Amino acid sequence: MYIQVSEDFKKKSKSAVSAIVVFILIYLLMFLFTIALAVGCIIGGIGLIAVKPMFITIMLGAGLAGTGVFVFFFIIKFLFKKHINDRSFLTEIRRSDEPELFKMIDEIVKEAETDFPKKVYLAYDVNASVFYDSSFWSMFYPIKKNLTIGLGLINTSTKQELKAVLSHEFGHFSQRSMKVGSYVYNVNQIIFNLVNDDESYRNSIEKWSNMSGYFSIFAALALFITNKIQWVLTKMYSFVNIRHMALSREMEFHADEVAANIAGSLALEESLLRMELAHNSYQNVINFYDAKVSKNQASPNIYKEQFFVMNFLAKQSELETQYGLPYVKLSESGLFNKSKLNIENQWASHPSNEDRIIRLRNLNIIKDNESTPAKNLFRDFEKTEEKLTAKLFSRLKYQKERTELNFETFTTEFEEQYNRDSFDKIFNGYYDNKNPDFTVTENSNDNLSFEELFSKDKVELVYTLLALENDKKTIEAIAKKEIILKTFDYDGKKYNSGEAGKLVPQLNDTISEIKQQIHQNDSDIYTYFLKSSAVLNRKNEFENSYRNFEEYDGKYEDKYILYSELINATSFINEKTQFEQIKKNFTNLKPLETKLKNEILPYLENTQVVDDIEEQTLKDLKYYIENELVYFSSDQYITANLQLLITAINILPYFLHKQYFLIKKEFLTVIKDIETIKSVSEPITISTTSNFAP
Structure with missing residues (x-):
């Protein structure tokens, strides 16, 4: 080929x-x-x-x-x-272990016209890669590559998709013309x-x-x-x-073309689109068990749990199902990433999924689709899952003998945690990364519908604004030479670094325009719920919840200032300081410490705020509040008391964030209930008269 x-x-x-x-x-x-x-x-x-x-x-x-x-x-x-890759997280498998998987690799190697990997390893995550140990002398003689396949990838792919992903990896080394890329990579290292x-x-x-x-x-x-x-x-x-990174992008496109010729364009496209969801699901399980270490709890099979979480999250996002797996469309995958900035010679060694998929669709290479699960390639996939899970958890240190959560307990606790820590999907993600605009007032618009106020177009406005503001910060950094580069792309157009400053005013205009559109939509939302709550005789409930949220929002920054002041006031602990000055510093700290105790105490009495805090930490915080501790005596720090102080300071931002989340969720629950009752009693079909650009 x-x-x-x-x-x-x-x-x-x-x-x-x-x-x-x-x-x-x-x-x-x-x-x-x-x-x-x-x-x-x-x-x-x-x-x-x-x-x-x-x-x-x-x-x-x-x-x-x-x-x-x-x-x-x-x-x-x-x-x-000599650069030796870390293999401690890898598990080697041989042909005798998994003949069907090796048969697939044989087919790929033959079609790609490359060498069979030196060794094949299984990794924990949702990925596949080819690696090798290198040295200066490896530029002058060929090196056999090793193949790594993430079990989290196999668990969430069809056979054809896995073949496409592996073909992409071998595509980097299959063509004679690609050897220059490999050479450049080696020299760069x-x-x-x-x-x-x-x-x-x-x-x-x-x-x-x-x-x-x-x-x-x-x-x-x-x-x-x-x-x-x-x-x-x-x-x-x-x-x-800089030039290596630019070449790397082209190597990715070329490897995609190799993969498309072996496994078809569609298989690689569908795998690329689902991979982010599969990775997030795997990471969700890992994060879940990170919080369980203090309780000495582990998983018997994180991949079974990953598969559950992937389908659970897909259901929350109302994704379609195909071949027993979530089917992610290109329009759905890009909803939360609206950045137009591409700094090719800094971060873009891999092109975006959107760019890769556009090229794959242009190739439009069709192959027979083997849509059965990739896990069927294994003799006993569940046994392999359990083996790698045990190896993963063996790396963690537990205070006591660990226990394993059964699958039913995991699913129940995960769903409860998800529902507790997220906002209702009725809002379509509109409030996931923004808050209500408390500067809005009631307007005269009577032609409003809930569906339009929280439509995909309105949600995209929010994420477009977030992306624009992040892009602006990066471009300002380029203009100030805080980020050193020669050129960058923005919205498909190439700029040199000297033009960055000229681009900022254009971004400001666009940001201002989108902010105005979002402000208008927030005004319409406020008007809609004010009138809806009045119709249902729940206006007082709506206004009280709204004002409660507004009040805490207004106080939040001032509360956070206390944390900054405490960090500054205790910074001397990490510095070389004279004894007399240390004593004076702790004396000066007392008023701030009193404020800290007064701030923390109400949170400790709120079970919703402290539900994720370890029991010992709560005991330490209560002891800290109830006692006047001495931190320095006989010309030395009292480490145990100092640790209690640091714990109390560091817990404050968590309490502030958690309380903010709870008040926000309470408000959103109120307006959700209003909408639920209203939609049952009288469906609203009149669309908004406001004209918003997507």
Whole structure:
């Protein structure tokens, strides 16, 4: 199978290789300089000793020679460095273990015209990758790659989708034209190690320096010279890395085309669209059990739970089901990511899913679809799930013997937690990342419908605003040179860094326009519920809930200021401070500490706020509030009391956030109930007269 690379790929390959050639030339110049320096230092050291052999000249001569040797070693140390990938989280499988999976890999290898992986590993997560151990010498001889397949990916894919994902990974190494990409990647890693990986070098310098006070002078000189060399190399690394990142994007597109030719465009598209949901589901399970460590609880099978959570979340989002798996449409996957900013030479080594899917659809390569679950490739998938789950949890430390939650308990507790910690889906995610606008007033618009107020278009306005404001912050950072780069793309158009400042006013205009649209919609929402609640004789309930939320919202920033003041007032604990000043600092802290105790106490009495707090932490907080603690005595800190203070300070933001969430949820529950009752009693069919752009 031969696939012609694009002109962009050829162009960026040439650019990347040219950058490496420039780097090599500069490196050779520095190499020659360090040889000359080493030879000069050694000759000078020997000459100094020969002129007048005595202890001091021997030490100075040896130190001078050592300077040259250490500087030279710095420039060649990468020749002896080998990058070994961490395999502790991987589980190797062999052909005899899973013949059907290896049969699929055989098919991929044959069609992609590449080599079979050296080893195949299972990982915990929702991913697949090819990796290898590398060194400087690996540029000159071929290295067999290892394949890693995440069990979380297998668990949430069809056979055809898994084949597509694995074909993509092998696609990076299958074509002759792709070898330049592999070469550029390897050289890029070597340069990175040369620039950044100098811990062992500095340790050697330090040991040499500690041998004698004479040597310490020359050690400082060697570090001064190598720091200057490292500065040059850092600049060159940025120069090479920018072009490597640009090439990486094209390599992704090319690997996608290989995968499409082997498994079909549709299989890779559907896998890409579901992968974020599958990953979030896996992470939800991991987060769930992170909170269970203090209770010594673990999972017998996180992948069974991942599958449940994936389908549960899909149901909440009203996604369709296909082949027993959630079917995610492109329009649904991009709802919460409205950024138009693409900084190609900084973060975009992988193109967006949207860009990849557009290209896959243009290819439109159709293959027979094997839609059965990928887990059927395994002899006993459940046993494999349990084995990896046990290995994952064995890495955690428990205070007591751990117990395992059964599946029914997990599903019940997860659903309860989800419902407790999220807002009702009736609002379509409108309030997930925004609050009601308390500056709005009732307007005269009578032609309002709940469906329109919380429609997909209105929700997209909210997330577009969030993306624009984030894009603006990044572009402002580019304009201020806080982020150093040459060019970036915005809304499909390329800009150089000098044009960033001119783009900000345009963003401000767009942001202002969208804010006005959202403000108008919030005004319509307030009007709608004010009138609806009046019709149902629940106006007082609506207004009281609304004002309660508004009041806490107004106080929130002031309450948070207390936390900032406490952090500043206790910062001296981590600094070298004179004893008398420490005593004065703790005396000055007392008024703030009194405020802290008064702030925390009501939260401790609210079971909804503290339901996730460990029992011991609650006991510690109550003890802290009820006692006047001394933190410094006999010229030393009292660690136990100090820890109680730090715990109380750090818990304050959590309580503030949790209380805010609860008050917000209470308000949204009130308006949800109003809408539920009203929709039953009299359906509203008149659409809004407001004209909002999507």
